[in-house]
Amino acid sequence: xxxxxxxxxxxxxxxxxxxxxxxxxxxxxxxxxxxxxxxxxxxxxxxxxxxxxxxxxxxxxxxxxxxxxxxxxxxxxxxxxxxxxxxxxxxxxxxxxxxxxxxxxxxxxxxxxxxxxxxxxxxxxxxxxxxxxxxxxxxxxxxxxxxxxxxxxxxxxxxxxxxxxxxxxxxxxxxxxxxxxxxxxxxxxxxxxxxxxxxxxxxxxxxxxxxxxxxxxxxxxxxxxxxxxxxxxxxxxxxxxxxxxxxxxxxxxxxxxxxxxxxxx
Amino acid sequence: xxxxxxxxxxxxxxxxxxxxxxxxxxxxxxxxxxxxxxxxxxxxxxxxxxxxxxxxxxxxxxxx
Numbered sequence: 001x002x003x004x005x006x007x008x009x010x011x012x013x014x015x016x017x018x019x020x021x022x023x024x025x026x027x028x029x030x031x032x033x034x035x036x037x038x039x040x041x042x043x044x045x046x047x048x049x050x051x052x053x054x055x056x057x058x059x060x061x062x063x064x065x066x067x068x069x070x071x072x073x074x075x076x077x078x079x080x081x082x083x084x085x086x087x088x089x090x091x092x093x094x095x096x097x098x099x100x101x102x103x104x105x106x107x108x109x110x111x112x113x114x115x116x117x118x119x120x121x122x123x124x125x126x127x128x129x130x131x132x133x134x135x136x137x138x139x140x141x142x143x144x145x146x147x148x149x150x151x152x153x154x155x156x157x158x159x160x161x162x163x164x165x166x167x168x169x170x171x172x173x174x175x176x177x178x179x180x181x182x183x184x185x186x187x188x189x190x191x192x193x194x195x196x197x198x199x200x201x202x203x204x205x206x207x208x209x210x211x212x213x214x215x216x217x218x219x220x221x222x223x224x225x226x227x228x229x230x231x232x233x234x235x236x237x238x239x240x241x242x243x244x245x246x247x248x249x250x251x252x253x254x255x256x257x258x259x260x261x262x263x264x265x
Numbered sequence: 266x267x268x269x270x271x272x273x274x275x276x277x278x279x280x281x282x283x284x285x286x287x288x289x290x291x292x293x294x295x296x297x298x299x300x301x302x303x304x305x306x307x308x309x310x311x312x313x314x315x316x317x318x319x320x321x322x323x324x325x326x327x328x329x
Contacts, residue, residue, distance in 0.1 A: 087329060089329050090328075090329055091329040092329070176329055177329055178327060178328060178329035179327060180291075180294040180325040180326055180327040181293050181294055181325075183294070183325040183329075184293065184294045184295055184296050184323075184324075184325050185306075187296040187323060187325075188296045188303060188305065188306065191296065191298075191303040192303050192305065195303070201323065201325075202329060203323070203324075203325045203326050204326050204328070205328055205329075206326075206327075206328040219269075219321060219322075219323045220296075220298040220303075220321040220323065221298065221301055223296075223298075223323065225323055227326075229324075229326070230326060231326065231328075232326030232327040232328055233326075233327045233328035234327070239328050239329075244328070244329070
């Protein structure tokens, strides 16, 4: 039968994993996206990755090994997909990190701001990024997380006048702004110009209320909103990493589900 | 009228702007879909609601 070892097809006559590829010390074995330690029967087209711990492989092997943990078939869909993230604060920066890790092949990042010290309580930036445009600071990080995806960015303020030209041609548009008026205006414009594109928004993730109050709901045709829908940032109720990241996780997971064709929340 | 999935009787003809204000909704933080179509903010006043309408809104709070 044919199986795939580290991304390359291999014809084998053995019936089980460790009879075909004897287990060695200091290696990790991943079968169809799942790490295993016991011998297992193999089937046609199984995907097997054998990774030597602590060894940096060459570039083309690296990509195959990085995708070892991606669920087979789904990775291919993600690699061909295009997602735009509008706003690279606490939501957008963490969403972009998630999407890079799962291998979304084409990411477009938009923000007009630079990294400030007050961003570090929840946004995915470091001290060394202070003063840098968020687009540049984030792009640099994502390229280190996954060098096998295309990342483009634009350092610009999104207005209702430029939504059409900036966000044309994406599978999913992600709203990740901070300001409530900007959020509403963006949703109105994006939905006006791209009524058939799925839009994933966020509302309500300030403070330290229950994690379980944050949810994902389908609100209009093609519009998904994540958050608790009521806890806005205000004096005394700041934005903090845990709930902002939970909400970012909701958005990233909804984007993933939509990309693979699941429209239910 | 159907408002965010719930039936809501529309007692007299009203425009969308007044309806939103009556629901205590901040007009500059809301996106409105009326019968499947997004309504530009400038048209809220001139949009007259009917009892057969379906309205879905997303009202945002700040933070991100």
